Amino acid sequence: MSTAIGIVELSSIAAGYQAHDAMLKAADVESIIARTICSGKFLVVIGGSVSAVTSALAAATHVAGGFLIEVLNIPNIDRQVFAALSGTVQLSADHSRAMGIVETFSATPIIEAADAAVKTADVTLYRVHVSMAIGGKGFMLLNGDVAAVNSAVDAAKEVIKVSGMLVNTVVIPSASPQLFMDYV
Structure with a gap:
């Protein structure tokens, strides 16, 4: 059962797929949303344990480069x-x-x-x-x-x-x- 949500928004669709892949490989997380969004951006929302989400977000941040718009970790989410x-x-x-x-x-x-x-x-x-x-x-x-x-x-x-x-x-x-x- 997921106890945290991680969110990454990127200004590049290609970088979005790369970041999503890095997140899934870095930790035991589940994809909640992974898709293109308006204005040509890419949004990834994942769920998992607090430590898994933290690791996955670190991996996404590492590969996102200058395309990272926002990253957010919400531990103990309702x-x-x-x-x-x-x-x-x-x-x-x-x-x-x-x-x-x-x-x-x-x-x-x-x-x-x-x-x-x-x-x-x-x-x-x-x-x-x-x-x-x-x-x-x-x-x-x-x-x-x-x-x-x-x-x-x-x-x-x-x-x-x-x-x-x-x-x-x-x-x-x-x-x-x-x-x-x-x-x-």
């Missing part, structure tokens, strides 16, 4: 983040509460913000979308009572402030049930 990244979250029948949306200018900060959000409040993180077909941006969708969603969104904003990559946040109290069905 399990909800894995499910939301893979699109396997099932909302309960009582999901028509508040909806929180957090949007970033790039992929990496949204994953870190999602982890902070779910560790702060009793919310369900049901979608984390990174970069594909949205101009390199990232966004996440949260569900819960209004106070919890507000707390989670505030925590996410604090994390994103560090990178300066925040686009927008919105909390919709008593969101329409159809809204949740359209975006799961």
Whole structure:
């Protein structure tokens, strides 16, 4: 079971494949996302033990050269983040509460913000979308009572402030049930 996530974003597709290969050879990690993203970049997200992810990120950094845009290691990541990244979250029948949306200018900060959000409040993180077909941006969708969603969104904003990559946040109290069905 993965306990950490490692993220590498590169400005070259070729360097992205090379870095991904180096990561897989360096440690016992699993690929969560490995693909081209908007603006001609390459994103690799891996999961594994803290030490394995650390080793894999070191290998990627070593081969990436000047193509490395960002590298991030999130140890002890909340399990909800894995499910939301893979699109396997099932909302309960009582999901028509508040909806929180957090949007970033790039992929990496949204994953870190999602982890902070779910560790702060009793919310369900049901979608984390990174970069594909949205101009390199990232966004996440949260569900819960209004106070919890507000707390989670505030925590996410604090994390994103560090990178300066925040686009927008919105909390919709008593969101329409159809809204949740359209975006799961």
